[in-house]
Amino acid sequence: MFSEKSAEAGVTYPRGFLAAGVRAGIKKSGNPDVAMIYSEREAAVAGTFTKNAVAAAPVRTSQAVVATHTARAVVANSGSANACTGVQGDADAAAMQRIAADVLGCASQDVIVASTGIIGQLLPMDKVEQGIHAAADVLSPTGSADAGRAIITTDTYPKAGAISVTLGGTEVRFGVIAKGSGMIRPDMATVLCFITTDADIDGVLLQEAFSEVIEHSLNMISIDGDMSTNDMAIILANGAAGNPKIMEKGDDYALFKDTLLVLCQGISEKIAADGEGATKFITVHVKGAMSFADAKTVGMSVANSPLVKTAFFGEDPNWGRVICAVGYAGVPMHPAHTTVKFGGIPVYADGVGVSYDADALRAVMTAHDIVIEIDLGDGTEEAKVWTCDFSYEYVKINGEYHT
Template sequence: MILEGRSNVSKRFKKVENGSVTSPKGYSATGIYANLRKKDKLDLAIILSEVPASCAAVYTLNAFQAAPLKITKDSIAKEGKLQAVICNSGNANACTGEQGEKDAIRIRKEVSEKFSLKEHYIAVASTGVIGELMPMDKISAGIEQLSPVPSIEGGDLFSKAILTTDLVAKTTCYEIVVNGKTVTIAGAAKGSGMIHPNMATMLGFVTTDANIESKDLQYALSDITNKTFNRITVDGDTSTNDMVLVMANGMAENESLTTDHPDWEVFYQALQMACEDLAKEIARDGEGATKLVEVQVEGALSDEDAGKIAKSVVGSSLVKTAVFGADANWGRIICAVGYTGVEVNPSLVDVFIGDIQMLKAGQPIPFSEEDATLYLKGKEVVIKVNLHIGEGEGKAWGCDLSYDYVRINGSYRS
């Protein structure tokens, strides 16, 4: 269920324009050029917290989890705290066997030595080519050069250095007030850009100065990930390297946030909005995407059912190509609703593209093709489905499927 009273709660958020992962108190960051793969591309980045931070993480479900994820899990397992995240682009360190794990451990060790941190306070993330060993000489030389700064610029460099073929950096920042203290939540992400010959990877990094225990943070992140990062699809492929990390260093000095704290809901909502912002930016910047598609499902038996249907519709290649072609092809939407296996009563379903209704109680109704085409030519397309059999609701985000997707992903590796 969407939390009640969101409209009241929402007055207590402030969206911070141009915020970055260094906006919350006590964080510094940077991104540098370590020559890992491409010329003129920042490719090694770090976030550092002045003090150990509570942390939470979610990882890809792909059976072939890359080495850095294993090492990050190992770090977090010790105390549930992190003080630094090191991330490189250009090489995913995936399918690299024992040597890959040794390399990830070495990266963690070198960061530990450089910044005098406990090894298990360090997370490692990688994105890029798979099946190639890490160029460790360059990584080591890069780590030596890292000098994170607490300015917005430091955060911006971080958000750029983690990208692969993403076209734009993805950042978000909110402020809330928790028992009189200003708490800031910020984030950076990379999406499904593809460097030949690798695969889509989604990485998300959220920093906050909130005071909160790791277990509560993990509870919130797991729940929110299912409604945000897990509700985006570019091509349905789930990478070996996907990871979302949240650090909360407590420097806002609020009373510790727990699920029964009066301001829990505000914090939860702000974290959700930050994650949703990043997720939508990833979808909008999908390979070859020309527009963001949001699917809103209501009236399902459960929120879970609604989410399944929303993801099915937004992930359908036929729907995606129709949106690309600005074709109001509601039949494909219905088709994608129908093959989810979720309970549906076909004679009750309504379908809208934007505010234009096309199916009412399972029957096609006349609509203006011209208006629909005009709407579909916009940069953001909303598809609404109401099943009218329950109270469940959910959203999902994706992009259209264009010639450029085929070009980007079909070209020879270089």
């Protein structure tokens, strides 16, 4: 049906896309900090954004672009969030659009802008402008990896992926780069995530498909329960593949959406596994719920519990913390119907703890990848939430973030 490709291909795997990442001096570290993605032809655009009431200036600016259903480029900086920066912040976000549009030869309204970093600091616009010009000069069909490096902050590595599918007898490609390590919580898309595809699809349908996919992928991860001011996920579809344009919800639409879901779930797992200071990648799989919403609520309750997260860091099979988080999630549940398993090993059933092989469970708890399975026993719906543990390093990273 579809096949995953080398993640290195990223956003330049689809036809007609170029990318770049450069050092502009915004980050004190001197690491790359300005990224650009460019479509050589007009593209349909869709997006999801943070629901934080103090959303950053670039979020508001990019929401206006997405509302037009077309775009040509993305320009993003790391090192400064341009959030809570007032009128000047709005002007700087607009200036990023204008500068990029001038060097790329498109309209300002065709440029998505994004920023990530410390809240409350004005963008050093002289450096941003220099970075935009430098990125435009080195745009390349192999520039995805550089762009991925330029958007990360506390991530330990860039996240990327690529996949292809056949639609209407034509190969269609998808690529993605993303950043996200902390201050991650659902209710938009949780991170900066940029997706490209050479599929030809109606812009309104693209937005509908993207919103549905995000709800089952990027909105299913939580590192620490904190929602950033700058989160956004953007997809550009430029039609360069030449497939019969998707104009209705038929078989090609369904396959397009399924492929996009695989891509987004893959990048979601990478983000959760690279949570700040993480030593464990935890999948919370909730089954037997009355609805997807109930399953997600229970999964998030467990994933966001500091007591659960610290227990797994300590490799302590403290199932009491898990069932406690299930119980206060706010979803009706019957203790006698509910079962909990760690790595396939039952630890709770019929309202009480279950005897288990201590050596077998120790092997589960010392592994990097751990699955917590919760069966509510009341329905047929399920959901998977991806998270990580809380370590000493998480506290250190966030305690010293500003300094």
